[in-house]
Amino acid sequence: VTEDAADLELQISRLLDIGRTADARRLLGQLLKTDPRAPEALFLAARVEHEEGRAAEALARVREALARAPHHRRARLLLFDLDVEADRFAEAESNILGLLKGAPEDAFLLAVYARLMLRVYQLEKARALVNEALRRDPELPLAQILDALLHIIHGDDAQASARLGRLMAQDPEAIHVAWTALAVLQAQRRPREVLEIGRQLLRATPNNTDLIDVLVDARLQSHWAMKPLWPFQRFGWGGSIAVWALGVIGLRLLARAKVVSEPVLGGIAVLYVLYIAYSWIGPPLLRRWLRRRGF
Amino acid sequence: MDPALLSPTVTPAAGAAPGARPYSVRATFLTAFLGGAIAAVFIHGLNARLLRRWERDLPWLLAALLLALAVPVVVVALAQRPELVPALRGLASDRQMTSMSSRVVAMLLWGGLYLRMRHTHRAAEMHGDHRPGWKAGIACIAAGTAVNLAVAMVAALVFKP
Numbered sequence: 001v002t003e004d005a006a007d008l009e010l011q012i013s014r015l016l017d018i019g020r021t022a023d024a025r026r027l028l029g030q031l032l033k034t035d036p037r038a039p040e041a042l043f044l045a046a047r048v049e050h051e052e053g054r055a056a057e058a059l060a061r062v063r064e065a066l067a068r069a070p071h072h073r074r075a076r077l078l079l080f081d082l083d084v085e086a087d088r089f090a091e092a093e094s095n096i097l098g099l100l101k102g103a104p105e106d107a108f109l110l111a112v113y114a115r116l117m118l119r120v121y122q123l124e125k126a127r128a129l130v131n132e133a134l135r136r137d138p139e140l141p142l143a144q145i146l147d148a149l150l151h152i153i154h155g156d157d158a159q160a161s162a163r164l165g166r167l168m169a170q171d172p173e174a175i176h177v178a179w180t181a182l183a184v185l186q187a188q189r190r191p192r193e194v195l196e197i198g199r200q201l202l203r204a205t206p207n208n209t210d211l212i213d214v215l216v217d218a219r220l221q222s223h224w225a226m227k228p229l230w231p232f233q234r235f236g237w238g239g240s241i242a243v244w245a246l247g248v249i250g251l252r253l254l255a256r257a258k259v260v261s262e263p264v265l266g267g268i269a270v271l272y273v274l275y276i277a278y279s280w281i282g283p284p285l286l287r288r289w290l291r292r293r294g295f
Numbered sequence: 296m297d298p299a300l301l302s303p304t305v306t307p308a309a310g311a312a313p314g315a316r317p318y319s320v321r322a323t324f325l326t327a328f329l330g331g332a333i334a335a336v337f338i339h340g341l342n343a344r345l346l347r348r349w350e351r352d353l354p355w356l357l358a359a360l361l362l363a364l365a366v367p368v369v370v371v372a373l374a375q376r377p378e379l380v381p382a383l384r385g386l387a388s389d390r391q392m393t394s395m396s397s398r399v400v401a402m403l404l405w406g407g408l409y410l411r412m413r414h415t416h417r418a419a420e421m422h423g424d425h426r427p428g429w430k431a432g433i434a435c436i437a438a439g440t441a442v443n444l445a446v447a448m449v450a451a452l453v454f455k456p
Contacts, residue, residue, distance in 0.1 A: 093305040100301055113301075119422065121317075121346055121415045122304050132296050153417045183421070210423070237324050237409070241402050244328075248395060 005034050005041075012044045019205075021051045039069035046078055058082055073099065080112065089120050107137035114146050126150060139170060145180050152187040160184045175204060182214065189233070191221035216290050225286055229279050243279075247272045315345045320409065320416050322428025326435050327405035328398070332363035334439030335401050339408040341431055346415055355411055359404045366397050367443050371450035 008031045015024040025048050031041045046061035059082050065075045076099055083092035096113045103109060114129035127150050133143035144167050151160035164184050167177050178201050185193045195218040202211055220226060221233060231239035251269055254260060260268070318338060327335030336359045343352040370393050372379060409416070419425060 089305040093303055097301060097303060104296070104301060117304065118418060120305055121418050123414055123418060125300065125304060128297065128300055132300065149421065153414050153421065155413075155417075213423075237320060238406070240324070241406070245399070245402075252391070252395075 005031060005038070008034075009040050009044060012048075016044070016047050016051055019051070021048055024048050024051075037068060039065045039072050039075065042068070043072060043075040043078065046075070050078065050082065055082060055086060071102075077112065080116075084116060084119060089116065092116055105136060107133040107140050107143060110136070111140060111143040111146060115142070118146060118149065123150065123153065141167065141170070141174070141176055145176055148180050149183060152183055157184070157188050160187065175201070186214070186218075189221070191218040194218035195222065212291075216287055219290050220283060220287050223286060223290070225282065228275070229282070232279055243276070247276070315347075316424050316426040317342045317345050317412075317415065317419050318428040318431055319419075319425040322425075322432050323409065324405060326428070326432040327401050330401075330432075330436030330439040331397055331443060332366050332401040332404050332439075333360070333442050334435040335405040335408070336360045336363050337435040337439055338428075338431065339405070339412070341435070342412060345426075346412070348412065348415070352408075352411060355408065359408055362400070363404060364442075364446055366400050367447040368450045370397065371447050372454045375451065375454045375456050 008027055012024045012027050012031065015021070015027065024044075028041070028045055028048055031038075032045065035041060042061050042065035046058045046065060049055075049058035049061055058078070062075050062079050062082065065072055066079065069075070076095055080092050080095050083089070083095065093113075093116060096109065096116060100106065100109050100113060110129050110133035114126045114133060117123075117126035117129060126146070130143055130146045130150060133140055134147060137143065144163055148160045148163040148167070151157070151163060161184055164177075164180055167174075167180055171177060178197055182194060182197050182201065185197065195215060198211060198215040198218060202208065202215065205211060226233065231243055233239075235242065251265070251272065254265055254268070318341065323335070323338045323342065326338040330337075336356060339352075339359070340356050343349050343356060374393070
C-alpha cells in the first residue's frame, strides 16, 4: 500500500465514522482508481454502501474483499452485521465462531457474539458471554451496553442504572451512552427524560426512524390526554385485566346490591364503555396526530 | 471459560430457528381474552415453538391445558348436577357469572404463561420484533372454541342428570 493510498484509507474511514458518507464516497473513487482490487478499498466501499443503506451492494463488496483477504477482521465483522440485519443468523454465527476460534480470549468478539445471542433470544447464553467479555475487559463499551440491556430485559432496573452510571463516567459524550440511557429510561417509564435525551440524539442522527418512533411514544406517554389511562400505562396488561375485572364485576355487584337507581347504573355503564373505547382509540389517534404535528 | 459457550446455537434445524419473531403480548392477550383459556394456551404454545422454548415450556403448557380443559367440564358439571357442590348452586345457574369466571381463568392462565416468557417478550419489544398475530389469533380462538365445545359436549354426556 502506497503512502497516498494509506492516507486516503484513513481519511475515508474517519469520514465514515462521523457520518459524512458523500465525502467518503468521493475519496473512495480516488482510492479505487489506484487499485480497484485492494481488499481494504473494497472493504471501505462496502462500508460506504452499508452506511447509505444499500445492503445488497455492501454484501457484494464485502464478499469481494474477503475473497481476496479471507482473514480481514473488519470485513468479517461487517459481513456479520449485514447477516444479522438480514436475519441470516446461522451465517452470522458461523462467521463469528470462526473469528473466535482464532482468538477465543477476545472480549470484543465475545461481546459481538453475545449481541447475536440477544438478537435470537438465547438470553442465558447472551448473559454468559457478556459476563465472560466483562471478565476479560471490564471497560469494554459493547459488553457494558449489553449488560445494561440484559438487566432491563430481566426487569433489574437498578443494575441497569448502575451499569449506565459506569458507562457515563467513562465517556459521557459518547453516542452509545445516550442510546443506553434511552433504553434504561424507557424501561423505568420516565418519558420526559426519554424525550430530553432522544431530542439530543435526533440532532446527531436526524434520519433515524426508530428514534422518531421512540420520541413519538415518549411524547405520547407524557401527554396530558393520556392521564386518564394511567392504570394501563403503569401496570400494562395487568392494568387492562384489573380495569376489565373491576368494571364488569363492579357493575354486576352494583346491580345486585341495588344501591343506585337503574338510570344511574346505566350512566355508569355507558361511562365505563366510553372509557374503554377511549383507551383503545385514543392513543393511536394521538400518536398519529403527534407524528404529523411534531413533538 | 465454558467451552459450550463457543458451540453453535443457531442451526437451521426442523421447526423455527432461534430469532424467529414471536407473536406480541397484545396478540396473546387479545386471543386469551376473546378466545378463552384453551385459546390462551394455544397461542402461548405457538410462541414457545417459535422461540424454541418448546421443550422447556412443555410441562407448563400441558398443565395449563389441563386446567383450561377443566373449565368447560366444571361449568357443565355444575349446571347439570348442582348438588355436586351445593355452595356454588347460585353461580352455576347464572350464565353471565360462569362466562365471567371462565374468562378470569383464561386471564390467569395467560398471565402465568406470559410470566414464564416475559424476558423473551421484553427482548422482542426492545428489537421491535413481532410477527402479525391476526391469523394465528383467529385460528387459536377458533380451535379453542371448537375444543371447548367438544369437551363441554362430552362432559354433558358424562354428567347427565
